[in-house]
Amino acid sequence: MSKSQAYIDANQQKFLDELFELLRIPSVSTDSTKKGEIQKAANFLLDQLKSLNLNKVELFETPGNPIVYGEHCPHADKPTVLIYGHYDVQPSDPDDLWDTPAFEPTIKDGNIYARGASDDKGQAYTHVKALESFVQSGEEIPVNVKIILEGEEEIGSPNLVPFINQHKDMLTCDMVLISDTAMFGKDQPSITYGLRGLAYMEVEVVGPNRDLHSGVYGGAVENPLNVLCEMIAKMKDEDGVIQIPGFYDKVIPLTDADREASAALPFDEEAYKKSLDIDDVHGEKGYTTLERASARPTLDVNGIWGGYTGEGAKTVLPSKANAKISMRLVPDQDPKEIAKLFTEYFHAIAPDTVKVKVTEHHGGHASITNLDFYGLKAAAKAFEDVFEKDVLFSREGGSIPIVADFKKILGVESILMGFGLTSDAIHSPNEKFSIQDFHRGIKTSARFFELLPDFVEK
Amino acid sequence: MSKSQAYIDANQQKFLDELFELLRIPSVSTDSTKKGEIQKAANFLLDQLKSLNLNKVELFETPGNPIVYGEHCPHADKPTVLIYGHYDVQPSDPDDLWDTPAFEPTIKDGNIYARGASDDKGQAYTHVKALESFVQSGEEIPVNVKIILEGEEEIGSPNLVPFINQHKDMLTCDMVLISDTAMFGKDQPSITYGLRGLAYMEVEVVGPNRDLHSGVYGGAVENPLNVLCEMIAKMKDEDGVIQIPGFYDKVIPLTDADREASAALPFDEEAYKKSLDIDDVHGEKGYTTLERASARPTLDVNGIWGGYTGEGAKTVLPSKANAKISMRLVPDQDPKEIAKLFTEYFHAIAPDTVKVKVTEHHGGHASITNLDFYGLKAAAKAFEDVFEKDVLFSREGGSIPIVADFKKILGVESILMGFGLTSDAIHSPNEKFSIQDFHRGIKTSARFFELLPDFVEK
Numbered sequence: 017m018s019k020s021q022a023y024i025d026a027n028q029q030k031f032l033d034e035l036f037e038l039l040r041i042p043s044v045s046t047d048s049t050k051k052g053e054i055q056k057a058a059n060f061l062l063d064q065l066k067s068l069n070l071n072k073v074e075l076f077e078t079p080g081n082p083i084v085y086g087e088h089c090p091h092a093d094k095p096t097v098l099i100y101g102h103y104d105v106q107p108s109d110p111d112d113l114w115d116t117p118a119f120e121p122t123i124k125d126g127n128i129y130a131r132g133a134s135d136d137k138g139q140a141y142t143h144v145k146a147l148e149s150f151v152q153s154g155e156e157i158p159v160n161v162k163i164i165l166e167g168e169e170e171i172g173s174p175n176l177v178p179f180i181n182q183h184k185d186m187l188t189c190d191m192v193l194i195s196d197t198a199m200f201g202k203d204q205p206s207i208t209y210g211l212r213g214l215a216y217m218e219v220e221v222v223g224p225n226r227d228l229h230s231g232v233y234g235g236a237v238e239n240p241l242n243v244l245c246e247m248i249a250k251m252k253d254e255d256g257v258i259q260i261p262g263f264y265d266k267v268i269p270l271t272d273a274d275r276e277a278s279a280a281l282p283f284d285e286e287a288y289k290k291s292l293d294i295d296d297v298h299g300e301k302g303y304t305t306l307e308r309a310s311a312r313p314t315l316d317v318n319g320i321w322g323g324y325t326g327e328g329a330k331t332v333l334p335s336k337a338n339a340k341i342s343m344r345l346v347p348d349q350d351p352k353e354i355a356k357l358f359t360e361y362f363h364a365i366a367p368d369t370v371k372v373k374v375t376e377h378h379g380g381h382a383s384i385t386n387l388d389f390y391g392l393k394a395a396a397k398a399f400e401d402v403f404e405k406d407v408l409f410s411r412e413g414g415s416i417p418i419v420a421d422f423k424k425i426l427g428v429e430s431i432l433m434g435f436g437l438t439s440d441a442i443h444s445p446n447e448k449f450s451i452q453d454f455h456r457g458i459k460t461s462a463r464f465f466e467l468l469p470d471f472v473e474k
Numbered sequence: 475m476s477k478s479q480a481y482i483d484a485n486q487q488k489f490l491d492e493l494f495e496l497l498r499i500p501s502v503s504t505d506s507t508k509k510g511e512i513q514k515a516a517n518f519l520l521d522q523l524k525s526l527n528l529n530k531v532e533l534f535e536t537p538g539n540p541i542v543y544g545e546h547c548p549h550a551d552k553p554t555v556l557i558y559g560h561y562d563v564q565p566s567d568p569d570d571l572w573d574t575p576a577f578e579p580t581i582k583d584g585n586i587y588a589r590g591a592s593d594d595k596g597q598a599y600t601h602v603k604a605l606e607s608f609v610q611s612g613e614e615i616p617v618n619v620k621i622i623l624e625g626e627e628e629i630g631s632p633n634l635v636p637f638i639n640q641h642k643d644m645l646t647c648d649m650v651l652i653s654d655t656a657m658f659g660k661d662q663p664s665i666t667y668g669l670r671g672l673a674y675m676e677v678e679v680v681g682p683n684r685d686l687h688s689g690v691y692g693g694a695v696e697n698p699l700n701v702l703c704e705m706i707a708k709m710k711d712e713d714g715v716i717q718i719p720g721f722y723d724k725v726i727p728l729t730d731a732d733r734e735a736s737a738a739l740p741f742d743e744e745a746y747k748k749s750l751d752i753d754d755v756h757g758e759k760g761y762t763t764l765e766r767a768s769a770r771p772t773l774d775v776n777g778i779w780g781g782y783t784g785e786g787a788k789t790v791l792p793s794k795a796n797a798k799i800s801m802r803l804v805p806d807q808d809p810k811e812i813a814k815l816f817t818e819y820f821h822a823i824a825p826d827t828v829k830v831k832v833t834e835h836h837g838g839h840a841s842i843t844n845l846d847f848y849g850l851k852a853a854a855k856a857f858e859d860v861f862e863k864d865v866l867f868s869r870e871g872g873s874i875p876i877v878a879d880f881k882k883i884l885g886v887e888s889i890l891m892g893f894g895l896t897s898d899a900i901h902s903p904n905e906k907f908s909i910q911d912f913h914r915g916i917k918t919s920a921r922f923f924e925l926l927p928d929f930v931e932k
Contacts, residue, residue, distance in 0.1 A: 046784070046785060046786035046787065046788065047784075047786075048785065106788060107782075107788060109784065110685075113684075113685075171786055172787070198690070214689070216787045216789070218787075223752060224751065224752055225751035225752075226571075226750075226899060226902050226903065226904075227568075227571075227901070227902040227903065228750075228901075228902060229872060229900055229901045229902070230774045230776060230802070231670060231672070231802055231870075231871045231872030231873050232656070232767065232871050232872050232896055233750075233767060233871070234767070234774045234800075234802050234871060235714075235758065235766040235770055235771075235772035235774075235871065236756070236757045236763045236764075236766040236767035236871075237750060237752065237755060237756065237757075237767075238752070238754075238755075239774045239775060241706075241774075241775035241776075241777070241778050241797075242706060242709075242773075242774065244703070244778075245702070245703040245704075245707050245775065245778070246703075246706070246707040248699075248700065248703035248704070248707075249704040249706075249707035249708075250707075251700075252700070256693075292682040292683055292686075292695060293682065293683035294681060294682055294683075294696070294827055294828075295826050295827065296696075296826045296827045297694055297695060297696075297827070298694070298695065298696035298825065298827040299695075300693065305694045306694075308693040308694040309690065309691060309693055309694035309695075312693055313693075314688075314692040315700075316692045316699075316700065316791055317697060317699035317700050317703065317781065318688060318781050318782055318787070318789060318790050318791070318792070319699070319780065319781035319782040319783045319788070319792070320699050320702075320703070320778055320779065320780055320781060320783070320795070321778065321779050321780075322777065322778055322779075323775065323776050323777035323778060323798070324565070324567075324776055324777040324798060325777045325778070325779040325796075325798075326504065326505075326567065327504055327505065327506065328503075328505075328629055329504065329629065329630070329674045329676075329776070329798065329800070329835035330504065330564060330565060330628075330776060330777070330901065331672070331674070331776060331800055331872075331873075331901060332776050332777070332901055332902070333774055333776070334776070334777070337778070338783075339699075340781070340782060340783075340788075342688060342692075342787070342789060344688070344689055344692050344693065367756070368753050368754045369753065369754045370752075377786065377787035412689075412690070413689045413690050413692060413693065413694075414687060414689030414690050414789075415789075438690055441684060442687050442690075443685070443687045443788065443789060443790055444684050444685040444686060444687070444790070445684065446684075
């Protein structure tokens with residue numbers, strides 16, 4: 017065993033204590049009142065990088081949240097890995113559904129329960145500790161490394177792409193390494209080679225200019241809540257096919273090979289349904305659950321509100337209705353174009369009796385990584401050395417829009433070395449991350465750096 | 475002019491000051507934290523009645539909010555009028571849409587702005603002051619009177635019907651007098667002879683057992699928000715016809731006479747649309763706006779909520795979705811039966827992928843008063859004496875379920891002597907009541923008591 021791997025084994029408790037410190041900071045980027053916490057999380061990571069004696073460590077301010085950056089590139093003949101992660105987290109609400117406080121990490125059954133444990137503080141931190149394992153055990157970091165830790169991933173990274181464009185030379189690399197995805201299952205390492213994109217919309221339907229009494233006006237004046245529901249119902253047909261004209265025009269159809277690869281993945285639909293307590297799955301006709309969840313586009317209402325939602329009954333015909341609606345995209349759908357098609361359709365299906373408004377939140381492109389890339393192969397071997405199990409290659413349903421951006425701006429592939437589990441409840445109450453996988457994650461990252469030079473194509 | 479009418483003219487400011495005191499009490503019955511305020515409003519009215527030297531004044535406790543009761547029946551040969559009103563009010567939310575605080579009555583342009591100004595504190599109070607005008611001016615109240623002021627109208631009067639049943643003998647009367655409706659228009663007195671009933675439901679659609687990441691699960695797991703919208707969309711067809719099987723079975727169709735009476739009412743649809751800032755009206759095909767708003771049953775979503783509704787974007791596939799849905803009913807629909815039909819339909823259209831729960835809030839029967847009733851004729855004459863204008867007879871869209879209950883239990887008709895306006899924004903922000911109509915209301919009530927004995931059918 018290398019000195020670095022031994023160091024990781026010896027420092028498990030220290031790593032955990034440090035991660036807990038980071039998890040206690042409620043760095044929620046969707047909440048504009050949390051700016052101070054964002055700063056605190058950024059400074060914590062900045063101090064961590066500074067302790068590693070890298071060539072360069074710097075906090076880059078942006079119009080939004082700061083980007084923590086470090087680099088150490090002493091090797092002229094070795095590949096350069098750009099590590100990417102994010103220190104911002106999703107909101108914790110509904111807080112009353114958390115068994116333990118979202119920002120007080122708690123260990124239970126071998127898991128760390130906390131907002132951000134898996135997405136993405138816990139996963140991003142594995143790489144920081146992997147670098148430390150070389151530095152503190154007196155070894156040279158075996159490759160050139162650069163690291164970006166941003167604070168706006170959960171709001172669509174509005175300032176990251178401008179930053180990358182602006183510092184294109186500084187960020188030159190051979191590949192990007194990201195741990196922000198899930199393994200295929202417990203003890204089943206996997207590498208995600210495909211991600212979905214995202215278009216996220218907010219809609220408002222306005223009827224009368226004020227809330228009305230539903231007895232006096234009901235039946236004669238259009239109710240924006242009923243209208244919004246009817247409009248949302250028109251978004252899909254009975255086969256789950258999205259009805260927005262042009263929505264599927266640029267979708268690359270699944271090949272036979274894609275479908276065979278997906279079918280080969282171990283997946284227990286009964287266990288899946290049981291874990292969610294649902295009687296049946298549901299989705300686009302003609303596709304399997306795995307295909308629906310990773311390789312086909314979707315449309316989901318993420319939130320809806322309007323009228324009286326308090327205790328008891330209020331007989332109101334409300335003035336307006338609102339919803340947040342997002343679409344997961346697949347190659348080659350363009351998020352801007354989809355947002356435009358959605359907006360046009362939403363206006364087209366609105367009755368004359370209401371006024372509608374559509375606004376666009378962040379979006380991102382879908383991506384697929386070439387399976388022949390040497391970086392992927394080194395990552396697979398690192399996983400296999402640490403987990404002692406063959407790696408699976410899969411496509412995943414979530415979005416890391418930055419992957420498409422790295423490809424476009426820096427011209428490199430991303431390696432999605434996920435250590436999470438789909439059961440981690442990211443974005444939900446009781447988010448968790450396995451302590452064992454946090455530890456194995458650090459070891460896999462360090463092992464990847466050790467192995468990578470030998471995998472470079474001559 | 476009688477001494478009582480002169481007393482009313484002389485005490486306008488005093489009456490207004492007292493009403494303001496009552497309006498300042500936030501006696502919101504839908505909010506269980508407001509029990510103290512309910513008690514305060516009841517005590518205020520109890521003290522008012524006590525000051526009138528009636529034969530009997532009593533506060534009756536119920537399992538819910540107390541009922542204020544008074545009676546004065548010295549005349550063996552004169553009719554007995556049971557006055558009914560309510561001192562509880564709707565919630566004030568959304569508070570940020572009020573121009574002045576909901577519970578700090580404010581005068582502007584001749585109107586009193588406050589929650590409850592029109593519905594129903596201001597209107598109910600006219601009768602208390604009409605009685606005072608006889609007592610304090612040294613006249614005998616010209617008829618026998620009984621008065622019930624309850625505190626649970628806005629939550630469906632759950633304890634009133636048991637109270638009436640229990641005190642059937644005490645409450646014997648020849649008619650009920652209620653001011654809780656609107657006049658047909660400014661300076662256009664009208665008597666409502668028909669009211670719609672109500673069935674008010676709350677629904678919950680549950681999908682997965684926890685909030686999920688919409689990227690990881692979206693497309694493969696049914697989204698309860700989408701489902702709820704689709705189910706609500708199935709409640710009506712494109713012609714506005716409610717799709718619940720059996721819903722219209724007991725509806726008494728409009729007669730030619732009904733439709734002619736409705737068509738004869740002065741109604742300016744352009745002005746109606748303009749006042750609501752809507753481009754078009756909407757409702758059941760084949761009916762006019764007035765018919766839709768008063769004589770046909772409806773189905774409206776009164777509130778909907780679920781998922782992420784905060785700032786920004788959260789990519790959640792929520793575990794559940796909720797809505798409040800109410801139906802206005804017409805003779806002879808039965809609210810219990812309609813609630814049952816709704817529940818059955820809601821379960822029937824729910825896909826296998828979700829679980830649904832339906833609960834019933836308060837309901838009430840629709841009602842129609844016989845136009846030949848002598849009480850109605852006396853009320854019309856009282857209006858005409860005070861307003862110097864012919865009275866219109868109309869049906870109204872709102873519900874006062876107690877009207878059907880009075881008919882059923884006490885065997886009497888109700889006279890709906892409304893002094894409000896449809897533009898009073900009851901149940902909405904900036905509820906108001908005209909000072910002039912508050913004053914004319916007191917005079918009309920007193921005049922009615924003066925006239926009634928002469929209208930009794932010999």
